[in-house]
Amino acid sequence: MRRTLTAAVAALLVTAAAGTAASGAPRPRPDAATAALAVLAAHRTVAEAFTAVRTVTDPDGAAHVRFQRTYQGLRVHGGDVVVHLDRTGATTGVGDGLGAPLALDTTARVTAAAASAAAVRAFPGRVTSVGAPELVVDADAGRLAWETVVRGWAPDGQTPSRRHLLTDARTGAVYGSYDEIETVLGVGQAIYSGSVQIDTTFTGTSYTLTDPSHGANRTCDMLNTTSGPCVNFTDADNIWGNFALTNRASTAADVHFASAKTYDYFKFVHGQAGRTGSGAGITSRVHYGHSYVNAYFDGAQLTFGDGSGDAHPLTAIDVVGHELGHGYTDALVPLLYSGESGGIDEASSDIWATMVEFYANAPGDPADYTIGEEIDIYGTGAPLSNLYDPALDGSSHSCWSTLTPPADPHVSSGVGKHFFFDLAEGTGATKWGFSPVCGSAAAVTGIGRAKAEKIWYRALKVYATSSVKYVGSGNTMRADTLAAAADLYGMCSIEYKTVNAAWAAVNVPGATLCGSLS
8 A cells, every 4th residue: 555645744743753752751763654754844845745655674774765746736747755764763865856946836828738739749750649738847847847648659660659748838849758668497599598498388288488487477479560469489399499580489589588587687686576576577579560670668568679671689688688677677766768867767777788698697698798789780790889988889978978968868878887887897998898987087996796786776776766867966876876885885985985986987076075995
């Protein structure tokens, strides 16, 4: 059951607790959500209200309560806040996505109908349906807006789209948008992974690619269509594929293996069983469309194209880990898929993809810090991207600059994943590639993947807000990873100082109370 509290209730509870303490009776620790809401009640404006949506409790009793915010009754887009409490209920910090308090008129000059029409005009593909516009307060822009969800097909005609468009409620101009569709023991004889063990189900007469050991993960065949049912793969001898495209099950074996390894990675490394923590698996659709050079997660299932000429399926371990990683990240914190928060979302998926590849240790796809190198999508042997120097792809940012905030999420993701590489492996010449420092930053010695992945995961789960940025006056990933490192390894530990140094190495510097590593 989701607990909903109002600031007024919190104030009453605080008053009651104070009365109990004054009478001389022992003061009990307040419920974490109640205590956290009391903190917000003391600092909120009269127009704001907060609803607790999730509480994370650490083994030592510390708690982290995430709230959604409304302003004069309107949902605040990107306005979530996290209150941090120690085991006694005392406040240790507040993570707020807002850089400044809200103060605006909530009377719309533009009608919902006009906003809907503007959103349809701005949709880049073919529209199939339009949701009712919702009047919201945009925390990042500090303005009143209509948010309209338009469904349809992207310009390629094969990628579905659920695009959220923001229309200024005063001028009628569409000024922002993002898409919910985030792109890119039988024996499996997979194209990329090689000969691998996969879990299947025996129906009494044949085997299917339904995995009873990993939340009933299912891999099915779209038969190169973009609609209609996804057909079960069946096999009599439980040997799937022949390492080649001539057998449709070869591609399915890659995906089935990779989705199982992603499930195991999050379960055994981070304690998260399935995307939402419920243990449930996911359906993966392969052989989607014709010459479809894409893969995507739509919030419910994974879809994989066969690539150019239907000869380069996008089903390697790291591509599957990237797309499924979007689902795991969204369960930790629903990052807005625009600006720097969108870049951090994409960076997270490349980080998870890489960590899953190391975890899987597949015979046919040795782990590294490149993404999609097995697919050879460009026909040149170049990967889709890498973590040690993202700018090598010709567009991504290896270093933060003022061009980063407005950049496409795939471009701005470079800053976050470059930071992660430096944190794990260090700067300069490494086994995996050369990682340059930005500007005059000092060289960094990495702390290893095992510690780096724990820090990134905790930063997302406990500290990040939906509008988190690299640089800004509100919630930042630098501050969040420092807090996570302090929790896990101690304030001013080598790990904490290395987090700070790794951010400086990608041009996101800042002062700490701990000094430098030297």
